[in-house]
Amino acid sequence: MSGATRAAAAPRLYDRTSELAAGAALAARAAEGSGGVLLVTAGPGMGRTALLDRTVRECAIRAHRVGAPSGNRVPWSGVRALVSALAPTPSAARRAVRAARGPEGVAGALTALRPGEPLLLCVDDLHLWDAHSRTALDAVWRASPVPWAWVVSFAGHHRPPEVPGSRVLRLGRLGRQSAAALLDEACRAPLTASVRARLLDEAAGHPGVLTAMAARLSAADGPAGAGGGPPGSVTDDAVLSEVYRGLLESLPAECERVLTLVAVAGEPDPAAAGPGDVRPVGADAVLAAARAVRASPEALDRLVAYGLLRGTREALRFEDALLRRAVLGTVPPSRRRELRALLAPPAGAGAVVGAGAAVAGAEEEPDRLRAAEEVRAPAGVVRGRAELVRGLAVLADGPAGDAHQVLLLAASLLREAAPEEAAEARFFAMEAAWAAGDAEACATALGGGDDIRTRGTGLSDASTDAAERDFRDGMCAALAVRLHEARAPLARVVAHDGAAEEPRHLLRAGAAALVLGDAPTAVRVHARALAKVRAEGRTALLPRVLEHLAYAELRAGCHERAAAHAREGLRTAELTGQRNAAAHQHAVLALAASVSGDRHAVAEHAGRALGTARPHGLVQATTLAEWSLARAELADGLAAQAAARLAPLVGQGPRSGHFALRMLAVPCFVEAACAAGRAADARAAAEEFAVWAGLGVDPQAPAQLARCRALLAGADDSAHWYGEAVRHHEESGNDFERARTLLAYGKWLRRRRRPVDARGPLSDALVTFERAAAGVWADQARAELRATGGAVGGTAATSPEVAGELTPQQQRIAGLVAAGATNREIADRLSLSPRTIDHHLRNVFARLGVRSRVELSGLLARTAGSTGDTRHAPDARRTGP
Missing domain, CATH: 1.10.8 (Helicase, Ruva Protein; domain 3)
Incomplete structure (x- = not known):
C-alpha cells in the first residue's frame, strides 16, 4: 500500500461509527496540543485500510496515511516512507533520513519536519513494516508526551505493540x-x-x-x-x-501446511454431511501427519498462539470458519485425498492404513493413493508422536519429572520405526531431568530408558548416528564424574553438531561445550541455533534456545547480553504459554540483576522464578534464583544472610542445589562465609572445590580457588594466593570474576595499611565493573578507592545534596543521563528495559524539580561545582563503554 495525504475517494463504511469517532476524538486532542495512539486490529478483508482512509479524509487537521512500503524487509524502509510523507520537499526528506539515526533520532527527525504543527498519522499494516522501523516507532510512541495523534493498524493474528495509554479497537463483523x-x-x-x-x-x-x-x-x-x-x-x-490470500502468504510454510491438515481433517464426507458440517479434529492425528508433510509440532503451537486455531487437544477448530474454506480452496481434490490418507486412524498396531475417504477415490488415482498410504506410520509411531508432543507440552508448563517420564515413553514407542524422532525424545527427556537436577534420570534418558549408570546403554549402534553415540557416551561419563573419558566424545559432538543445520543438534553441541567448560564456543553455537530457529519461524522452540544461550552467556561472564536474551525469551515464553521456560528466564534475569545491583529487580525476578520452579521441580531455576538473592545480599554487606542461603546449595543431600551448579556457587559461599565468621564451613567447601578445579573442566576454577585460599590464608600467604588468582584470571578471560578478585585484593591491602598498593587493583576493578554495568560492585570499588585517597573517575554521579533526594538506582540513572547516555544505552548497561528507565527518569525529574535531560545535567554540574567535587560533573573522558 502506498502512502497518501488524503484518500482520493471515501468508501462507504458500515457499522464503523464508534471507530471513526475514536479517530476524530484523537485528532481533536492533537489539535489541542496533546497526542496519543489508537491501535486498530482485524482479520483479512475487515476494512482496516478503508477505516484509515476515511479517518484521514474527515480529519480536521493535517493527516497522512502511510502503508508498508513495497520493500518492507529493507531496514528503515518504513521510516523513510514516513519521512517522505511528512517532508515538505525532497531535500528536507533526505536531511531527515540522515538525521534519523536510531529510535530516538527518528523522533527528533519527525518532529523537526513539522515543528509545532498538530498532525494525525495513520500507519497501515504495521505487521508488514521492517523490524528497525517498528522499533523506532515503538520508541516514539513510548515518549511522553506522545507527539501527534497516531492511528495504527495491524493484522488480527499479530501481537499489538505495547504502548502505554493506547486504546485497541478490534473491527468486528457487520450486522x-x-x-x-x-x-x-x-x-x-x-x-x-x-x-x-x-x-x-x-x-x-x-x-x-x-x-x-x-x-x-x-x-x-x-x-x-x-x-x-x-x-x-x-x-x-x-x-x-x-x-484471505495475504494472510495465508504471510504464514511460514510449515504453518500453512499444518493449517491445511486441520482443514482437510475437519472436512466431512460429502455424501453424508451438509455444507456446514465440520468433523472434530484431534491434535494427535494432525501432529502425526505433520511429520510426513515436513512440519514440526511448533507450527501447531504458533497457529494456536496466533489465534487462528482454537479448541482442545481432542477437538481443534478454526476460529474463523471462512478461513477454513479459504484454505480448502487452495488444495486440489487429489491432494485432499492424499492428506486424508495421512490423517486416517490406523487399522491396527504395525499395520499400514487406508482411510475410507481415500479408498473411495482409489479407482480414480490408485498410484497416488498407494504412495500416500505407504507413508502412513504404524500405530505405535502415531502414539509415540502424540506422546512426544504431550511430553514437550509438559516440559514447557508442568512438573519436570512428569515430562521426563512421558518423553521416555515417546522414545520407546518411536525407537524402532522412527529412530530420529526417538533421539529427539531422548534429548528432551534428558533436558527435563537436567532441569529437575536428577543426574541419574539424565543418564537413563540418554540410554532410551535403560539405566546406564554403568556404561551399558541397551541401545544398538544401528539406531543412532555417530554424534548421538558420542553425546551419549560423553555425557554419561561426565555425569559419572569420569571427565577424562568425557572429553574426546564431547569434543567430537561440538565439532560435528556445531556445524549442523538442525536446531536440536546445535543445542546438543552447545550443551557438550558447556560440560567441557568452553563457554565462548557454547555461546557461538547457541547463537547459531537462535538464528536458525528465527529463520524457520519455530516460535515454540525459541524460548528454550534463548534460555540455553542466556545461560551460556552467564557462564562466559557476558551478563548484559544474557539479560537481553533472557528478556526476549521471557516475552516469547509468556506469549506461547511456556511457564517453565519463563521461570528459567526470570532466574537468569535475577542473576544478571545481582551483578548490576538492582535489588528490586533481583527480588522480583527471583520471586517469579521460584513461584513456578518450586511446584514444578525445576531445581536448576531454583538454584539460580537463590544464588542471585545471595549475591545481592553479599553485595549489600549481608554476609551472614548470604552464607545461610548458599550453604544448602553447595552442600549435599535433599536440600542441595543443582548438581551442575553446586560447585559454581562455592566461591561465592566461601566469600560470604569468611565475612560471616564461618571459616570452618568455608574451608570445607574450598577443599571440595579444589578437587573440582583439579578436573580441568572449568577455566574459571583455578583463579576462583586461589581467591578462596587467599580469603582463608594467613596474612603471610594471602598476598601469594591473590597474585596466583590474578595470574589465572589473565588466562581464563572472565573480566567480571577478575574484577571480583581485584576488589577483594584491594580490600585486603587497604586493611593492612597499604593504601598506595591498594589503589592499583581497586582502580582496575572499578573500571571493569563500570564496563560490565555491575553498579553495586562498582560502588564498592569506588568506596574502597576513595578510602585509600585515590582519585575516583567513572560516570557522572550526583552530589551529596542531590543524592539525598534519590535512591541509589536513580542516582546511577541520573549520572548516566548527565553523561549523555540515551535511555536505550542505560537500559542495556543496567540490564533493565527502556520502559523501566523511563519510569525511573520521570521520578528523578519530579524529585529534583527539573523538566528535561538538559536541566538535569545542568543541575548535577552546578551542585558538583558548588562542592568543589568535579567528579560529579559529566566527563567526556569517563571510563566504561
Missing part, C-alpha cells in the same frame, strides 16, 4: 442490516431473494467476502456460476482464498 446494504451497493447483478439471503448467511457479516462475492456475481452476470464451495453453498471457495 445483518449493514451487510445487506453493502451487498446491494456493491453488486451490480440482480440477486434472487433466496440467493441474497444465503449469501448473507454464509458471509456472516464479513465485508471483504461480501464485496468479493458481489464482484464475482457481477462478473458472472447473475448468480449462475456461484457456489464453488461445498454442496448447496453460494459463496465460492476460490473467492474466499483470494480474500
Whole structure:
C-alpha cells in the first residue's frame, strides 16, 4: 500500500461509527496540543485500510496515511516512507533520513519536519513494516508526551505493540442490516431473494467476502456460476482464498501446511454431511501427519498462539470458519485425498492404513493413493508422536519429572520405526531431568530408558548416528564424574553438531561445550541455533534456545547480553504459554540483576522464578534464583544472610542445589562465609572445590580457588594466593570474576595499611565493573578507592545534596543521563528495559524539580561545582563503554 495525504475517494463504511469517532476524538486532542495512539486490529478483508482512509479524509487537521512500503524487509524502509510523507520537499526528506539515526533520532527527525504543527498519522499494516522501523516507532510512541495523534493498524493474528495509554479497537463483523446494504451497493447483478439471503448467511457479516462475492456475481452476470464451495453453498471457495490470500502468504510454510491438515481433517464426507458440517479434529492425528508433510509440532503451537486455531487437544477448530474454506480452496481434490490418507486412524498396531475417504477415490488415482498410504506410520509411531508432543507440552508448563517420564515413553514407542524422532525424545527427556537436577534420570534418558549408570546403554549402534553415540557416551561419563573419558566424545559432538543445520543438534553441541567448560564456543553455537530457529519461524522452540544461550552467556561472564536474551525469551515464553521456560528466564534475569545491583529487580525476578520452579521441580531455576538473592545480599554487606542461603546449595543431600551448579556457587559461599565468621564451613567447601578445579573442566576454577585460599590464608600467604588468582584470571578471560578478585585484593591491602598498593587493583576493578554495568560492585570499588585517597573517575554521579533526594538506582540513572547516555544505552548497561528507565527518569525529574535531560545535567554540574567535587560533573573522558 502506498502512502497518501488524503484518500482520493471515501468508501462507504458500515457499522464503523464508534471507530471513526475514536479517530476524530484523537485528532481533536492533537489539535489541542496533546497526542496519543489508537491501535486498530482485524482479520483479512475487515476494512482496516478503508477505516484509515476515511479517518484521514474527515480529519480536521493535517493527516497522512502511510502503508508498508513495497520493500518492507529493507531496514528503515518504513521510516523513510514516513519521512517522505511528512517532508515538505525532497531535500528536507533526505536531511531527515540522515538525521534519523536510531529510535530516538527518528523522533527528533519527525518532529523537526513539522515543528509545532498538530498532525494525525495513520500507519497501515504495521505487521508488514521492517523490524528497525517498528522499533523506532515503538520508541516514539513510548515518549511522553506522545507527539501527534497516531492511528495504527495491524493484522488480527499479530501481537499489538505495547504502548502505554493506547486504546485497541478490534473491527468486528457487520450486522445483518449493514451487510445487506453493502451487498446491494456493491453488486451490480440482480440477486434472487433466496440467493441474497444465503449469501448473507454464509458471509456472516464479513465485508471483504461480501464485496468479493458481489464482484464475482457481477462478473458472472447473475448468480449462475456461484457456489464453488461445498454442496448447496453460494459463496465460492476460490473467492474466499483470494480474500484471505495475504494472510495465508504471510504464514511460514510449515504453518500453512499444518493449517491445511486441520482443514482437510475437519472436512466431512460429502455424501453424508451438509455444507456446514465440520468433523472434530484431534491434535494427535494432525501432529502425526505433520511429520510426513515436513512440519514440526511448533507450527501447531504458533497457529494456536496466533489465534487462528482454537479448541482442545481432542477437538481443534478454526476460529474463523471462512478461513477454513479459504484454505480448502487452495488444495486440489487429489491432494485432499492424499492428506486424508495421512490423517486416517490406523487399522491396527504395525499395520499400514487406508482411510475410507481415500479408498473411495482409489479407482480414480490408485498410484497416488498407494504412495500416500505407504507413508502412513504404524500405530505405535502415531502414539509415540502424540506422546512426544504431550511430553514437550509438559516440559514447557508442568512438573519436570512428569515430562521426563512421558518423553521416555515417546522414545520407546518411536525407537524402532522412527529412530530420529526417538533421539529427539531422548534429548528432551534428558533436558527435563537436567532441569529437575536428577543426574541419574539424565543418564537413563540418554540410554532410551535403560539405566546406564554403568556404561551399558541397551541401545544398538544401528539406531543412532555417530554424534548421538558420542553425546551419549560423553555425557554419561561426565555425569559419572569420569571427565577424562568425557572429553574426546564431547569434543567430537561440538565439532560435528556445531556445524549442523538442525536446531536440536546445535543445542546438543552447545550443551557438550558447556560440560567441557568452553563457554565462548557454547555461546557461538547457541547463537547459531537462535538464528536458525528465527529463520524457520519455530516460535515454540525459541524460548528454550534463548534460555540455553542466556545461560551460556552467564557462564562466559557476558551478563548484559544474557539479560537481553533472557528478556526476549521471557516475552516469547509468556506469549506461547511456556511457564517453565519463563521461570528459567526470570532466574537468569535475577542473576544478571545481582551483578548490576538492582535489588528490586533481583527480588522480583527471583520471586517469579521460584513461584513456578518450586511446584514444578525445576531445581536448576531454583538454584539460580537463590544464588542471585545471595549475591545481592553479599553485595549489600549481608554476609551472614548470604552464607545461610548458599550453604544448602553447595552442600549435599535433599536440600542441595543443582548438581551442575553446586560447585559454581562455592566461591561465592566461601566469600560470604569468611565475612560471616564461618571459616570452618568455608574451608570445607574450598577443599571440595579444589578437587573440582583439579578436573580441568572449568577455566574459571583455578583463579576462583586461589581467591578462596587467599580469603582463608594467613596474612603471610594471602598476598601469594591473590597474585596466583590474578595470574589465572589473565588466562581464563572472565573480566567480571577478575574484577571480583581485584576488589577483594584491594580490600585486603587497604586493611593492612597499604593504601598506595591498594589503589592499583581497586582502580582496575572499578573500571571493569563500570564496563560490565555491575553498579553495586562498582560502588564498592569506588568506596574502597576513595578510602585509600585515590582519585575516583567513572560516570557522572550526583552530589551529596542531590543524592539525598534519590535512591541509589536513580542516582546511577541520573549520572548516566548527565553523561549523555540515551535511555536505550542505560537500559542495556543496567540490564533493565527502556520502559523501566523511563519510569525511573520521570521520578528523578519530579524529585529534583527539573523538566528535561538538559536541566538535569545542568543541575548535577552546578551542585558538583558548588562542592568543589568535579567528579560529579559529566566527563567526556569517563571510563566504561
